[in-house]
Amino acid sequence: MNAKKSIQLLGNYSLLTILGFVFALPFLYTLYTSFITMRDVNTFTWITNWTVDNYKLFFTNEAYNVPKWLMNTVIMTGIVILGNLIINPMAGFALAKLDFKGKKLIYWIVVASMMVPYHMILIPVYVNVAQIGWLNTFYALTVPFLYQCLYIFMLRQFFISVPTEFIEAARLDGLTKMGAFWRIVYPLAKSSLITMSILAFAGTWNSYLIPSTLANDPEKYVLVVGLNSVKDMFFENTPLIMAGVVLSTLPILIFFFLFQRQYIEGISSSGVKG
Template identity: 80%
Template structure:
């Protein structure tokens, strides 16, 4: 029986490893291509042929301003994640633990909103941003996305599982409802918050549709939008384009690598309940 379990475990790990390598191959090809010259594309070049030349060109070419695009992306992503870490948990807690008039209606509005593709409301959002004078500004790129209905729903499902006794005990110790939330309940949601942060980071960092719609000034481009403009100018320079792809992909992989355990725990603890 023990031998059978070992064989089964070995088979499972073998399959997982093979599938993982299949998913990893495209990124490895992109990474390799970003280090070689155009003449070595789709060839197996030795390490002596590898260099950071494409990255240097990508950052120093006067035809485009990659450092500025990277700065814009970092600022936009940081503001959106910070807003989501504040607003979504508060909304999820209110819907899970506070009994107020219209809470059920608001909950179902949140659920219904999750089913509406963002493409359908893109034009109204653009009109609103134009009326506010927020086109080509960080406010336009961040304020509409400081909360996400999907994350509110996810956090509500977690907060439902938090025993009411924790909150009642905090209230007996003199904390207000908001005090109980921030000091007792919020820390308990660490795994769910990290899961939300990873998803928000990936979605915001790689966002193209929204930034390309709300900005038309090169100095306000984010990295993905700017990379698309570089692709139009340097379409035939594959290594240079691949260097840009690595720059947009690597931060997400690093972010996920450091928080993968909490991500899995957050997914497990935020299932649909109640």
Template identity: 80%
Template sequence: MTSRKSLTLIGNYALLIVLGLLFALPFLYTLYTSVLHLEDVNKWAGISKWTFANYRLFFTNDAYNVPKWLVNTIVITALVILGNFIINPMVGFALAKLDFPGKNLIYWIVVASMMVPYHMILIPVYVNVAHLGWLNSVLGLTVPFLYQCLYIFMLRQFFMSIPNEFIEAARIDGLTKMGAFWRIVFPLAKSSLITMSILAFSGTWNSYLIPSTFTSDPAKYVLVVGLNSVKDQFFENTPLIMSGVVLTTLPILIFFFIFQKQYIEGISSSGVKG
């Protein structure tokens, strides 16, 4: 029986490894192609033929300001994550544990908002951002996105699973409702918060529609928009294009692998109680 279980376990791991490699193959091909010379594309080239000239070209050529675009992307992504890290938990906690007039109405508005494609409200958001004078600015790319209804719902579901006795005990010890939230409830949501951060990071870092709509100044571009603006110049230079893809993809993979354990825990503990 033990031998059969061992064989089953080995078979499961082997299957997972094969599937993992299949899913990773496109990125591995992209990474491999990005370090090749143009004449070596679609050929097997040894390590001695690999080069990082494509990456150096991106960061040293004045025709495209990749360092500036990269800094813009980092700043905007960091601000969006920070805003979501503060606002979404507070709203989720209020909808889960506080009693106030209109609570259920607000909750259902949040749920309904999750069903509306962002393309449908893009024009009203653009008009408001333009009226505020936030086009081609960090404010225009961050303030409208400092909260997300999906993450509010996810965190609200998690907070619903926390016993009210925890909060009542904190109140007896002299904490206010806000104090109980920040000192007791907020730390318990670590896994859900990391899950939210990973989703917000990937969504903001790779966002193209919003930055390309709200910015027209090349100096204000984020990395995805900037690289897309110059791709036509290098359409036939596959290694250079692939190096741009790696620049936009690798940070997300690194961020995910660092927090993958908490991400899985957050997914499994959220959205199971309503």
């Protein structure tokens, strides 16, 4: 490697480092503020003066009930991701590899549904949920979101790239279409499934509008909704609010960093084909 390329590479890494720091700065400020007291806000204080009292307050004060909200969020997010890992791949596989009447119509309905903001259908969803008695239950927070048209489309694009010969060979070995899907095709979509899981995790974990609309019982609050009620009570307590922001954001960051390689692979393998 000559000197010119070395300088260019050093410049690229330096630029990326600076940009990374700039993008991370808001979260770093939030993290820092969550460990200080109210009198130190907007000032710099050494780590020896930091405190975890803001986090302790969340988990020890019964008025906040953060452990309950956190458990509700974990349950809701887990059920939604599990449903998406089952329903979306099956729908995507059917649209990519199976032949049946109305296939093109269903495909274009899926594509058209991606263009409709969920806020536009929230009222009909609320009415339907209320009519069947699901308000303030986990059914309301999970069942309508066990599939997503965006992820069906994304997985369909991946399954199109899977050679049909794999499925035919599996059928010759005695597997049914469902058997070929679960034992041969589904494992091949690992990267795309992880990408979908990260997106679904982020969207569900940080969802506010839908849980706050379909569940107004504090016992059924998810973390974001519960922390928002704390924000209204302690609007001027900046460190406490920032601690709540960290609690709601950190799980997403951890989940992403654990699977970032598969996420990038899934994005690259789920491009538009066919």
